[in-house]
Amino acid sequence: MTADKSERLSADNSGSVKSGPEKQSPNRNVPEKLADADQAVATAFEGEIREFVRRDVAFLRRQRGEVEAAPDPAADNLNALIRRVAGASMDEIDRVILDLQGVRAMLRSEGERVSRELSGYASLSHASMTAMKVIGDSLKQWVDAPGNRGRRSAS
Secondary structure, rough: HHHHHHHHHHHHOOOOOOOOOOOOOOHHHHHHHHHHHHHHHHHHHHHHHHHHHHHHHHHHHHHHHOOOOOHHHHHHHHHHHHHHHHHHHHHHHHHHHHHHHHHHHHHHHHHEEEEHHHHHHHHHHHHHHHHHHHHHHHHHHHHHHHHHHHHHHHH
């Protein structure tokens, strides 16, 4: 996992540094690739956790089977019950993981939507500031014009 972090950091530092609306533009390939890489890393990590839990449970079952050489009906019933409860718990954990993945995907899409809206707002704000500056300059030129000097002093 440390290699993934260093790759992401080098990918972040290799691009040009942008601020403002350019940083939030919808035509950004590098952040999308990083999001895909993050998704792949998270999925691989979750798979490793599941595999670890399954191996651990299988190992404990084998150990119990080797220790318990003499069959006991009560112990067998208890073992079957524990297997059912553990299986149900594992299924529930898998369902929770899937739900969390859905929430993560929804949050990512909402984050991208908010980013696009902020980019649009920044663009609109810049355009309005530019328009206000042009209007202000035009008014200043009109007021400072030689024919309009008398009108300004009368008011």
